[in-house]
């Protein structure tokens with residue numbers, strides 16, 4: 092397992108992406124036994140053609156690796172509906188801005204492969220004990236391309252004005268996460284279009300955790316007549332409610348505990364809606380109140396005890412357009428979403444669990460809750 096951490100976040104994106112590929116190439120590629128690993132497109136297409144001829148169906152799960160239960164839940168859902176599952180593992184440089192955490196993004200190839208092999212065993216076991224209707228699918232292929240494969244024309248650019256062939260979905264891409272990460276959804280839409288073209292899946296699976304991504308992918312598939320169905324799978328959470336996320340490994344115990352405020356703030360807002368409130372002021376007021384309470388609590392602690400964070404946004408938006416709502420129409424509902432920036436720890440204590448990167452990597456946490464329509 093090889094991870095590069097911290098300290099290199101101002102690398103140009105092209106350089107970072109070469110670094111990422113070099114890191115991947117230098118990893119001892121553990122040979123899986125129950126699926127094939129593809130680094131390039133032609134061989135993957137050959138497999139896809141064979142599956143098509145046999146009337147098999149492909150469910151595709153795109154990921155950036157560092158797999159956790161959230162990713163596995165997408166694959167389980169894909170296994171219920173398809174005979175074959177393709178999983179991509181590719182840390183896409185064009186969705187990271189030039190000052191973002193591309194170089195420190197966790198890369199855990201060996202443990203990813205081990206988790207996928209275990210999952211294939213679990214899927215076989217489930218089918219054997221509970222019958223084929225519970226899911227007949229297996230992971231057949233991992234697509235782990237290099238950036239040269241994914242961006243054959245030009246080195247990938249993460250500059251806002253950078254050249255390249257991009258898919259842009261406006262105005263959805265500039266809202267919420269797009270406000271703080273201006274190239275993010277251009278990169279996501281572009282890489283997903285490429286991945287969909289390489290895998291031509293019957294169905295694609297995305298996590299609810301990244302709600303804006305789900306809205307943008309659905310719009311892209313609709314607007315570009317992409318022949319696949321988009322499935323959204325519920326957010327997998329830790330027992331206390333924290334949304335699982337690859338970046339959580341950087342939190343450590345102190346920031347992990349305070350980071351739960353992301354979920355608690357959303358929950359306070361959702362509770363306000365459940366209790367009959369429909370105005371933005373009432374619903375978001377509850378979320379901001381909870382976040383501010385914890386900020387104030389932390390500020391009075393000493394630097395070796397506290398964990399500071401900033402609320403980037405808390406949004407109450409229309410589920411389809413992501414336009415901000417002043418009032419929730421109870422027959423339509425809405426989406427509550429937020430992003431917090433967990434600051435690096437100012438001072439650490441001896442033997443403290445500070446997470447990967449020793450508490451020095453800033454961590455962006457996002458989460459959302461759906462306000463369901465009320466009957």
Ligand SMILES: Nc1ncnc2c1ncn2[C@@H]1O[C@H](COP(=O)(O)OP(=O)(O)OP(=O)(O)O)[C@@H](O)[C@H]1O
Pocket residue numbers: 153154155156160161162164165296297298299300301324325326327328334335336337338339
């Ligand atoms: N907790 C989760 N529950 C359900 N799906 C998830 C969860 N976390 C991630 N996913 C989904 O897995 C897919 C791949 O996501 P990705 O590899 O970026 O992982 P991540 O945990 O979202 O990482 P990050 O730390 O970048 O947010 C996306 O569709 C994403 O929405």
Ligand SMILES: CC(C)(CO)[C@@H](O)C(=O)[O-]
Pocket residue numbers: 153154155181183186279282283301304
């Ligand atoms: C969809 C995705 C794999 C594209 O790189 C990424 O944005 C993610 O993991 O959510």
Ligand code: BAL
Pocket residue numbers: 155186301
């Ligand atoms: N799942 C989101 C990927 C990213 O933050 O780049």
